[in-house]
Amino acid sequence: MEPYGALAQTRQIGKASTGARRKLGRPSSFIFKKVPGQSNELLQEEPQQTRCHGARQEQPRRFTADQEMGHQNPYRLHHLQASVAVPRRRRIKCDEGAPSCKKCISTGRECEGYSNGAVAVAAAAYTTGAAAAAGLLAVYNQPMPTVAPAGVDASHAERGAFAMLRGECVRRMAGLFSASFWTVDVMRATHVYPAIWHAGLALATMHRATCITAQTAHARASRQRHEAFALAQFHAAVLAVLRLTRKPVLTDADKEAILLASTLFTGLCCLQENYEQASRHANGGNRLYWQWEYWKRGAAAADEDGEDGDEDGDATCTGQDYRVDNQGLRRAGCVLTTKSLTAVFTHFEMQFCSRFRTTENPEWRWCDRAHRCSAAPFASAADAYTELQPLLTGYCHMGRYLSVPRDVAELAPVWRTVDAYVRELRAWQLKFDDLLARRRRRRRRPASDDDDDDEEHHHILSLQLLWMVLETCLGHSEESGEMIWDERTADMERVTAFAETHFAARCRPGAPRVFTFSFAMSICEMLTFVGTNCRDGGIRRRLITLLHGWRERDGMMPARLLALIVHSVMVLEENATTGMQAPHDACVCVPGSLICNHHRVCLIDTQFLGERSATIVLTTAGMLEMKLPPYETSVSW
Structure with a gap:
């Protein structure tokens, strides 16, 4: 169906002769009425209500003689009835979702829409x-x-x-x-x-x-x-x-x-599969978001935050520079809440820091303090996600910063900020557990909206999976290092089994595509994070299968490209001793069993080449230490 409906076509009912119109001498939009005791004469105009393209408008109806006219000449009556036939629009069922007419108009004129205050x-x-x-x-x-x-x-x-x-x-x-x-x-x-x-x-x-x-x-x-x-x-x-x-x-x-225009431009380019241009729009909007400090309520809030600073010494925001509750606030004269654009841009930035190494992301943005978790309880899964996204983005920045070898003195303040993020994430977990408990009590009640409850249940499952993934890395410390992931294999197995149980049905060939693009966090990003950090070959292959079959198209990265990223990381690490990577003196790799710290990928970059093609650039800790060029592979999907 074409999205731009044409104007309703008119049809002529009967034909009027020129002679008959001259004899009638009256406008065709008027009718005769018989009044007892009086002769036929023009009394009033009676418009007929018709429906035209979603609007109720006035349309003159066809002339009809009354019973008294039966005494007139039948030949004259025939011409009289034919002469006053007028065009009538085809009746169209009202559709409030379609553009609507303001008045009944003739063919060839455009509908001007309803007049509205x-x-x-x-x-x-x-x-x-x-x-x-x-x-x-x-x-x-x-x-x-x-x-x-x-x-x-x-x-x-x-x-x-x-x-x-x-x-x-x-x-x-x-x-x-x-x-x-x-x-x-x-x-x-x-x-x-x-x-x-x-x-x-x-x-x-x-x-x-x-x-x-x-x-x-x-x-x-x-x-x-x-x-x-x-x-x-x-x-x-x-x-x-x-x-x-x-x-x-x-x-x-x-x-x-x-800012909102830049987000819509990003979505437009993603629909065109022009991901390079999409990343530029998103990065440009993201830089303006930080330059204008848009997460704050305005200049007054900025002054307040500047006065409060960080006097409590725990690297946690003390001013109202994010929001005071989970409902969000609006700046004066604005339409959107600050929380809506905050969630969008922090999600963009999380994708940049995870897979676009060449994109400029100043580290000072997240290295000085952590967002504070609000005290208000969550009313829904959407509220919980909106508050988690900035925390998650900051924590991912910390992980990327720590993945590159640095001096001990340089890392000391960073670990202090990481501890602040962990505290706020634990506070978020308590509020999320409270939301789950309230949902369990509410689900015991007989009266509920099944459709809304099913949708909310799917959102809750997605957040549960997200928290399970996030929990695998909350125990990292300055002493743990990259090898800590080997101790999380059981947790990653649990995450993979949870995804297969609750989301594998959406990957089947006949599964419906619920949506085609979204700015919010997707299941694919969580599975990609696990796949790039898990060193168990069996778990990785199960995750690649889920990603490759994912039918929904959400975020700036298509699911099949994410599957190729996980596959490229797996192939490079599993073949560390077969010539794909340079040998290292401290290598302790055991083929099929253990991948040493020097041969593990720590940085991932994605460079788009054209339509459905890209170059994946992988850097290991050994490459950084020995100042070797990264590994590059071209993929298409």
Whole structure:
């Protein structure tokens, strides 16, 4: 089905002769009524209610003579009835998800959509002050109409693309924990910021193009048509962002629009499988996120944090520089909560530090302090994930920093920060256990929404798997080193069995694809982390099987590429003594049983080459110590 529905076609019912129209001499939209004791005369106009493309509009109905007209000449009556026949639109079942008409119009005119007060609200929302807060509240509580931001004259095709964004696209891209980001945050922003309006339409149309997989001529033409429209919307979004950047001073609303636009550009490139460009968009937005300190509530919060500093001496945030509770806060005049973009950008950065070594990630961002876990209890799995993601990203940065050999004096303050992260992660675990206990009590009650409960249960299982993976590395210390992973083999076996039990069904060939892209954490990333750190060949091969069969497409890295990364690491380490790696004097490798510390991969870099191809660059501890070039292999999927 084409996403841009054509205007409803009209059909002519009967024909009117020119002579008959001259004899009638009255507009065809009026009817005669017989009043007792009076002759036939024009009394009133009676419009008939018709339904046209989702709207209830007025349409003149066909002239019908009353019974008294039966006394007239039948020949004249026939011409009279034919002469007043008017065009009538074909009746179309109302679909609130489709673009809607404001008035019944003739063929050839474009539908202008419903008139709605949200346009004025959107204009007010872009200002600051109390009026902006009231306007934003009105936008939040309204159902989502097809209303473009102030200053944007949306075409019929754009309204059709927005209906697709609001309906199909947000459901397919919601992922595990970012449903509210798509269904609430992005939808709000499209009514306020022109850049987000155009970027959202480009994303929705490109998503629809990727769903057209047939190889017929009609399908190829439709796909090209969608891609051309998406490209035009992308250019319009870029121009809107450039207009914002030319301002002498950027407001918080301007910064919010730029950051959200960069995330949507990242998703658009991922749908095109242009992962190199996607990483550039994500990295650029991530740098602005840190430069503007967007996780803070604003300048007042920044001053407060600067005064508090780190006086408690435990490397934990003492100011309100992240959030005060798990509901999140909004900056003045902004639409989004700080927590939504914080979760998105920290997830981007975690992917960078794990698999994009060449991407610049200043270490000072995470080496000085840890995010504080809030005191408020979790209301849902999404709340738990949103608070965990920044902690997880910081902890992954610590792991990457410690994987490179460094001086003891340089590592001392880093281990202090690692201890602070572990304390906050343990605090998160207590809150998550409380959420699980409340869910168990609630599930004993007979009345519950089965669909919502099943979805929440899947989210809980994903978080449980994530915590099981994270728990395997919380016991690391300055003395443990890289060989500590060998002591975690039993835990990694338990993680693999848990994934096979609860998620293997989603990897079968006939399994439905729940979504096609998401900014939130995916199961694949957890399995990849275990596969690259586990040195048990059997467990690794089971994980590769799960990743290779994963049908969902979430995050910036496709599942098959992640499977190839794990496979490349496994092949390099298992063949350390067969010539793939340089020999080392301190090597104690036992083929098929033990991989020594010098021949273990400690850094992974992914360099995209083109469509579905990349170069995987692997560096071992021995290569770093002896200053040898890394191992490179090209893969395609």
